[in-house]
Ligand SMILES: [Zn+2]
């Protein structure tokens with residue numbers, strides 16, 4: 001049957017669907033209440049057994065829980081047109097952090113002063129005072145966030161104006177479970193979003209949290225200047241950049257903030273948020289023009305399903321990581337021995353090498369200002385000299401014939417040359433006055449030194465350009481491999497890569513020309529197309545002293561140091577996995593035990609609810625059985641070094657909930673409830689009629705304000 005669109009049909013269908021979802025939620029709520037899962041923050045504190053189901057007598061890990069935070073702008077929602085009314089309903093979701101809770105941190109950080117532009121082509125975006133960005137706490141610009149996360153351009157800010165919610169800011173654990181998210185309102189990633197989310201995590205999870213964030217280096221400075229500073233220090237919060245994004249940060253930042261260089265992160269890449277966002281983009285179509293209520297409802301449904309999927313994949317996650325860690329533990333010592341002509345792992349001093357590199361990078365001063373001024377001055381003098389020559393040549397020109405047209409053109413050329421010379425002369429004099437140069441420089445030693453320094457700067461500029469292009473290329477390559485990247489996007493990236501490769505080739509040529517002038521070794525295409533080469537860019541930049549002969553700067557030592565760190569991280573990963581596997585195994589047993597006890601108890605009074613709970617349990621048992629098989633596979637691995645027996649959850653007292661006594665109670669009929677109705681001799685029809693009355697009553701009491 002074909003129905004044409006009518007607003008009343010649309011309205012009816014939407015309302016019915018809302019009611020249907022509300023019934024599902026209410027039933028789930030009732031089951032949760034009986035299972036003791038309705039307390040505040042229950043979901044956040046219990047969703048991930050490997051992270052949170054801590055057992056008695058476990059060794060303490062340096063970083064107890066690992067997660068990631070990040071913002072994403074695809075889940076936007078258009079602002080209402082002026083005069084339109086917002087849906088008054090508020091959807092309550094355990095995933096959602098309210099705008100009020102976020103705004104508590106609104107004034108924690110002062111927005112960083114943006115450089116004023118001389119000519120602004122567009123009027124200012126808004127009269128409202130700007131709020132601080134996530135990296136604005138780093139007022140000394142000590143970190144590298146600016147390098148790749150440019151401040152949002154006015155055009156982007158204009159885009160934010162169209163939307164009320166411009167995206168979400170989210171936190172998730174390393175296994176992919178979503179902890180919490182908040183809406184970003186008419187803005188990009190402001191400091192308050194990250195701070196509000198971190199505040200929740202610190203309050204709920206306590207000490208030794210390890211959190212990954214793209215701009216962790218700058219955000220750490222923001223945290224230190226915020227009202228969270230004391231709590232973050234006391235609870236030993238550790239922020240670091242995700243493994244892949246880390247390659248876009250500079251070398252000193254990597255040495256302090258990349259998970260490979262930090263004790264305790266194992267082989268975790270901290271890119272979880274990217275993985276959560278990829279499929280959540282599917283909700284974008286629904287949320288773009290939805291009401292606030294419906295947007296939150298669809299996000300809540302999406303993340304609930306996402307978490308269920310992650311639960312089903314848990315044991316496989318642990319199995320894969322176990323194998324990956326074991327692979328590293330097997331391979332790395334051999335790889336190091338091959339690089340270091342047979343040296344064993346213990347005979348090496350890579351941590352000393354890394355310390356030496358840190359020390360060197362910290363001691364390296366910024367470009368001295370006097371050099372910069374000398375460069376500017378000499379460049380200007382060279383231009384001035386060239387303009388002088390041009391002027392003299394122009395003045396010497398004469399026109400043999402008396403053509404008015406030619407005379408006029410020559411006059412114009414002379415005038416232009418004179419004006420240019422005069423302009424440059426004014427600039428030279430102004431610069432000399434400003435920096436108090438007593439005499440004009442001639443091509444002497446000082447001049448030569450400045451020219452040599454200019455060549456170095458050219459070289460470094462060419463290197464910066466090349467590095468930037470390689471970083472972009474690597475980002476695009478990974479995106480191509482990401483699940484959830486659509487076909488069109490892949491085609492687009494492919495095209496971009498082709499042009500980028502040409503751009504890289506051109507940049508490489510320029511770099512090699514600059515390197516040739518300085519007598520430095522040229523770079524080859526094959527050497528710059530790998531990840532590892534990025535760390536080497538900072539070494540190439542060094543021109544002032546020859547550090548390439550120091551032990552920490554030698555290529556084989558550097559590679560061996562990376563292998564060594566990977567080995568250490570793999571050891572940590574295995575230690576963590578041993579705990580996580582046992583936690584999951586214990587959780588599976590306890591959860592099923594609790595289900596059985598509670599269902600037996602509820603069955604005495606409310607058999608229908610018990611039946612619903614039974615279905616929830618059956619779904620879980622089905623998944624848990626898969627977990628059991630997978631855990632058995634992990635424990636059967638020859639390299640397995642954990643404890644195979646189950647443990648006891650810290651603080652768990654109801655393990656002995658007595659199923660037998662509950663069963664006895666049911667058999668005695670002392671439980672009361674529906675059984676008595678049978679005794680009263682109600683027949684089947686009466687019971688159905690009663691059920692209908694109950695359902696009608698239930699639906700009427702849903703109290704949905706539909707209009
Ligand atoms: Zn987890």
Ligand SMILES: [Zn+2]
Nearest residue numbers: 144217249253
């Ligand atoms: Zn950084």
